[in-house]
Amino acid sequence: xxxxxxxxxxxxxxxxxxxxxxxxxxxxxxxxxWYKQILGQQMEFLVNFxxxxxxxxSKLFKDQFSVERPDGSYFTLKIQPTALEDSAVYFCASSxxxxxxxxxxxxxxxxTVV
Amino acid sequence: GDSVTQTEGQVALSEExxxxxxxxxxxxxxxxxxxxxxxPGEGPQLLxxxxxxxxxxxxxxxxxxxxxxxTSFHLRKASVQESDSAVYYCALYQGGSAKxxxxxxxxxxxxx
Numbered sequence: 193x194x195x196x197x198x199x200x201x202x203x204x205x206x207x208x209x210x211x212x213x214x215x216x217x218x219x220x221x222x223x224x225x226w227y228k229q230i231l232g233q234q235m236e237f238l239v240n241f242x243x244x245x246x247x248x249x250s251k252l253f254k255d256q257f258s259v260e261r262p263d264g265s266y267f268t269l270k271i272q273p274t275a276l277e278d279s280a281v282y283f284c285a286s287s288x289x290x291x292x293x294x295x296x297x298x299x300x301x302x303x304t305v306v
Numbered sequence: 307g308d309s310v311t312q313t314e315g316q317v318a319l320s321e322e323x324x325x326x327x328x329x330x331x332x333x334x335x336x337x338x339x340x341x342x343x344x345x346p347g348e349g350p351q352l353l354x355x356x357x358x359x360x361x362x363x364x365x366x367x368x369x370x371x372x373x374x375x376x377t378s379f380h381l382r383k384a385s386v387q388e389s390d391s392a393v394y395y396c397a398l399y400q401g402g403s404a405k406x407x408x409x410x411x412x413x414x415x416x417x418x
Contacts (some may be wrong), residue, residue: 196349196402219328223404225405225406233410234395234408234409234410235350235395235408235409236408236413237406237407239403240404240405241377242404247404248403248404248405273337279397283349285406294330294352294355295350295352295399295406296352297350298349298351299347299348299349300348
């Protein structure tokens with residue numbers, strides 16, 4: 193089936209540094225999402241993105257977070273600066289449209305802030 | 307805002323047992339309802355979906371029926387296998403807000 197690819201699978205970073213998580217969504221998809229999952233807990237919506245703009249962001253999407261899809265390929269989540277509480281698995285997802293009946297997820301990037 | 311509630315945080319069964327995981331939602335209109343399954347080290351994978359009242363979704367022996375009256379979408383399987391061990395998420399998608407909202411998840415452990 194369609195694949196969402198996330199790079200890297202695991203990243204360790206010092207607190208206060210910047211990190212960029214990369215996502216290669218399904219090729220014909222138009223809506224993009226980031227979700228956060230702290231170990232053993234539920235999937236929590238961070239942000240969605242369409243037509244070059246953020247549509248909605250949750251309260252978990254702090255001012256230090258930003259998203260973009262600069263060249264129409266990778267959809268990125270940047271955290272600057274990182275904090276200890278940002279340690280989690282971040283899942284990228286994509287769907288074909290607003291009335292999409294399926295959202296496809298990547299395998300996640302495990303971010304560890306030390 | 308819209309929300310999804312799963313009653314069971316963890317379920318432990320033996321092979322061939324009957325499975326029920328309860329899911330209730332709160333949302334306006336007719337959201338699309340989903341069951342996703344997540345295996346260790348993987349992202350959530352779609353099990354099935356339903357978008358209308360009384361519609362039944364099913365896959366791999368799992369099934370759930372969209373019930374707008376009780377705002378429920380309970381997951382059932384008649385005979386579980388050890389390979390069904392995973393975390394199961396009920397979720398809803400509202401086209402107007404273009405986002406998928408997950409329940410808390412239910413960890414299913416099936417022993418042989």
